[in-house]
Amino acid sequence: MPEISSVKLIVHASIIYYSYRTIMTLTELRYIVAVAQERHFGRAAERCFITQPALSVAIQKLEEELGTAIFERKKHEVTLTPLGEQIVQQAQRVLEEAERITIIAAQGKDQLVGPLRLGVIATVGPYILPDLVATLHKRAPKMPLEIEENLTANLSRMLKSGRLDVILIALPFEESAIVTQPLYDEPFKAVVPVTHPWAKKTRINAEQLSREQVLLPHAGHCFRQQVLDSCPELSRSDMEGIQGNSLETIRQMVVSGLGITVMPSSALTAKHQNKRLAVVSFAEPMPQRRIGMAWRTGFTRPAALEVLRDAVQSLKIPGLTPVTSS
Incomplete structure (x- = not known):
């Protein structure tokens, strides 16, 4: 019985972790918006002040968690998938609203x-x-x-x-x-x-x-x-x-x-x-x-x-x- 309880606890903890991870961070949203705007991983990485490999890994991980491709990667071009267009548009809205929180907080001071x-x-x-x-x-x-x-x-x-x-x-x-x-x-x-x-x-x-x-x-x-x-x-x-x-x-x-x-x-x-x-x-x-x-x-x-x-x-x-x- 204790072993079964331990298994249940581990599974429950895994579900909590998985649910938590599927809530993407603002940083990840900034990454996909930067790539969408620059149409280039290298330039987007410079803009986000990280290395290109780190940016690529972060976006690939996010795509895996979402279960869909955001970008189509070609040899000399990066384009958005049809679903990726919608995801990036929503990401931009989320970032704009998050910025408003900063503005509201600043207004409390000034x-x-x-x-x-x-x-x-x-x-x-x-x-x-x-x-x-x-x-x-x-x-x-x-x-x-x-x-x-x-x-x-x-x-x-x-x-x-x-x-x-x-x-x-x-x-x-x-x-x-x-x-x-x-x-x-x-x-x-x-x-x-x-x-x-x-x-x-x-x-x-x-x-x-x-x-x-x-x-x-x-x-x-x-x-x-x-x-x-x-x-x-x-x-x-x-x-x-x-x-x-x-x-x-x-x-x-x-x-x-x-x-x-x-x-x-x-x-x-x-x-x-x-x-x-x-x-x-x-x-x-x-x-x-x-x-x-x-x-x-x-x-x-x-x-x-x-x-x-x-x-x-x-x-x-x-x-x-x-x-x-x-």
Whole structure:
């Protein structure tokens, strides 16, 4: 009986060892990815800082344990088998996720290390991101931005699901478990063809818009609603005419003489000037919007949010007035 028990114990231990060994290591995954990318065992070995024989033995052992060939070895060429293609793709994903563990750990020590996933509404992104990216790179060089430009409703869903860390949107923005902070106020201005009677005016009243063909983004675009909220007269006029998907499309429509439009100041700086268009300010009370940032209550990198806020408020974009928190 003791002999039978000993045999059972040995078999059980062997099964445990075999099961353990079939769980490949990250090092082995790096080996097969290197060979797949280099298509050469010698170059892959140099890249992995081991000898070519050691690399070949490690990969052959892994193939034996998996019960399938990953590579086809020819005299002057190394190619992936059809199944090997899938294995290498999965290995790359595993290595990327493992790298994220390192990033998460680093962020625990320094919140300005690792990507910040930033969502921006489409009527803000094109006009502040070029300057913002450069400013943030100087202030937090180890915190690259991963940018998503989209509509407010889509950004909200992505923020709640954890796919984004923080979003720049128009306020008010009230959602459960979401915190907001104002960043800046931005006045609106009218944009008309240079041949329009308003082109020589310095100011107009918002009420005058109701008598014009005003081109705005389509329904669902938050900027459209911002303009309608600021200029209620437009809501009572016929707004079912020509619409555009972006401010730049609408700008070109105005150039073509299809109507006039209203744009935020950031879209009307010198770099966006068009000689065929005139920009006219509104009389007080001037229509405007407030842009803010929003994030989940449980977000664990407050230092990253602070750097982002300071970077946005430091931008020297004409017309933008930073909002100081109370």
